[in-house]
Amino acid sequence: MPYIGETAGLLTSVFFAANAIVITRAGAQVGSIVVNRTRVVFALVYLLALNLILFREPLPFDAGAVRWTWLALSGVIGLAIGDAFLFQAYISIGPRLGSLLLSLSTVFSVIEAWLLFGESLRLGEIVGIALTLSGILWVVMERGPQLANSQGGLQPAEQPARPRPALSGIFFGVMAALGQATGLVLSRQGMLGNFSPISGNAIRMLAAVIVLWLVAALQKQVGSTVQTLKANPSALKLLALAALIGPVFGVSFSLLAVQHTAVGVASVLTSLAPIFMLPFSHIFFKERLGWQPIAGTFLAMAGVVVLFVT
Secondary structure: OOOHHHHHHHHHHHHHHHHHHHHHHHHHHHOHHHHHHHHHHHHHHHHHHHHHHHHOOOOOOOOOHHHHHHHHHHHHHHHHHHHHHHHHHHHHHOHHHHHHHHOHHHHHHHHHHHHHHOOOOOHHHHHHHHHHHHHHHHHHOOOOOOOEOOOOOEOOOOOOOOOOOOHHHHHHHHHHHHHHHHHHHHHHHHOOOOOOHHHHHHHHHHHHHHHHHHHHHHOOOHHHHHHHHHHOHHHHHHHHHHHHHHHHHHHHHHHHHHHHOOHHHHHHHOOOHHHHHHHHHHHHHOOOOOHHHHHHHHHHHHHHHHHHHO
């Protein structure tokens, strides 16, 4: 199939944008911690079933210890830790700005490759980093409508806007980007060769489930998590949907993109969720956007493109 990597990369961005909408609605009901714990369980069940259907085993037990180690570390950092920050960012500052801050992961991945693996930092990459940071800063400094309120919902369009997004929400978004970038760098090592993205994703998800629920057990929060979900059945349905859209379709298609096209092209196409979030936010949250957030978003995305095509 021609352009399979490019198509997979573009679909990844659509899935991630849709996932942000669903996660925000669920998180407003049960909180980001419960969202993260529950979503990975649903996602793991889906992935185990897919592996059974496609490969006749729930997990790739013969994948080798080195591959398992890289992918497990990727799952812990990218899915357990990084997504915990991301979901709190969605609740704190809304899915549009949260998704935009997540695009910083492209900047962090370039810097990490430079620091950890000695890859050169070219002039074009420096320009791309500057453009991305400028665009995000432009949006963050906007005094516009429709930022998240303290209860996790979005303000109605007719209410007075908060001056700027909460610093805590911006911090959560930046940390989410750092977690995703680190997870991506680690997953590349684990996905070397012709290895199934679905199998790789299952290993990552299993590691995230173990860590998240082990922490919940140590904090004696397993029972309270279950009770919260029982009291909010609509949130449980949203999380089942989110697990299918994000961790299964989104992540698997992103790994497929990395395998079948140049890393730079895949990175650009899988980072376009903020562009799709512009119409999504208007449709689902009735967010009225001025020219500044739109221009800033496109400037940031231009920086992402420059990062990986120079």
